[in-house]
Amino acid sequence: MTSSTEAMKDTSLDKGHRVGNFHEYYKFNPPMNRLDVLQKCGILEYIKTTVIKHDTITQIARERDSKRIKLDINEQHVKLDHTLAYCDLGCNEGDLSLALSKEMAEGLQTACSLHCLGLDIDKELIDRARSKKNCQQDTGDESNHPDKISSDVRVEAEFQVCNLNDEADHLTKCREYLDLAGKERFDLTSVFSTTMWIHIHSGDEGLVAFLKRVTSLTNHLLIEPQPSKCYGKVNVRLRKMNRPEEDISLERLRMRNNIEVEIDKLLEEFGFERVVLDAKASTEGHENSRTKWKRNLQMYKRKNME
Numbered sequence: 278m279t280s281s282t283e284a285m286k287d288t289s290l291d292k293g294h295r296v297g298n299f300h301e302y303y304k305f306n307p308p309m310n311r312l313d314v315l316q317k318c319g320i321l322e323y324i325k326t327t328v329i330k331h332d333t334i335t336q337i338a339r340e341r342d343s344k345r346i347k348l349d350i351n352e353q354h355v356k357l358d359h360t361l362a363y364c365d366l367g368c369n370e371g372d373l374s375l376a377l378s379k380e381m382a383e384g385l386q387t388a389c390s391l392h393c394l395g396l397d398i399d400k401e402l403i404d405r406a407r408s409k410k411n412c413q414q415d416t417g418d419e420s421n422h423p424d425k426i427s428s429d430v431r432v433e434a435e436f437q438v439c440n441l442n443d444e445a446d447h448l449t450k451c452r453e454y455l456d457l458a459g460k461e462r463f464d465l466t467s468v469f470s471t472t473m474w475i476h477i478h479s480g481d482e483g484l485v486a487f488l489k490r491v492t493s494l495t496n497h498l499l500i501e502p503q504p505s506k507c508y509g510k511v512n513v514r515l516r517k518m519n520r521p522e523e524d525i526s527l528e529r530l531r532m533r534n535n536i537e538v539e540i541d542k543l544l545e546e547f548g549f550e551r552v553v554l555d556a557k558a559s560t561e562g563h564e565n566s567r568t569k570w571k572r573n574l575q576m577y578k579r580k581n582m583e
Contacts, residue, residue, distance in 0.1 A: 296398060324499075360459055363464065364494070373469065393432065444486065463495040472502045497578050
């Protein structure tokens with residue numbers, strides 16, 4: 278077992294199979310694969326109609342209470358400059374971060390700045406993400422320009438190198454960004470297929486600590502945990518490359534035997550509840566949110582939000 282920082286030293290030899298930093302990831306699994314699932318299961322609509330709406334209403338109430346403006350929250354055509362903050366943890370080279378930001382921006386009805394922070398441990402992937410962001414900002418094609426969603430909406434993306442297993446690094450990067458955006462928490466945080474890598478390199482305690490940090494920093498969480506069977510595939514791939522294996526034993530990673538249930542319990546413990554978008558699916562014990570690679574996309578929200 279190696280720390281994620283140590284593992285990055287030989288990342289070219291492991292080809293992403295030790296830390297999850299796959300350098301051609303979006304070539305074989307483009308953002309649309311997940312966006313299609315999010316659309317079909319209703320999560321994308323939930324984000325547009327509930328996550329964004331909640332931010333707008335609370336922002337209006339905050340401004341009204343400070344006597345800066347006087348507005349009826351139910352007014353249909355409120356025009357108010359406010360900020361929506363989104364964080365993508367384990368963002369790779371940013372394709373999905375930017376694509377989901379664009380989808381959210383298209384759902385905005387008021388003047389808004391949408392701030393996206395993408396964090397990943399791999400500097401090369403972050404450099405690629407920054408290049409893509411800059412290329413999109415330089416293009417004159419408004420259909421592909423994240424800052425040209427509408428005359429009232431601005432989308433600003435920032436990508437930073439961050440070791441998510443490192444509490445200080447994770448908290449510092451997120452809190453500094455939130456301070457600049459003028460927010461206490463992110464409105465939405467996404468964790469796409471990242472939990473297993475956190476778990477392998479930080480153990481049960483590290484995964485618990487990671488999820489506690491994430492929930493402390495956001496109001497809504499979109500999470501895609503790798504199921505238990507994925508853990509065994511890590512060493513299969515490393516063996517094929519004649520690379521050192523990781524300790525993924527049940528003696529060390531006791532939570533992995535039923536990891537999705539364990540994560541659900543932890544999120545409940547940390548004050549979050551799963552958003553059920555399909556009553557029938559809820560009765561059957563699952564939702565129509567499974568990807569083609571057999572992973573569930575689940576939305577959670579903070580209980581008793583203002």
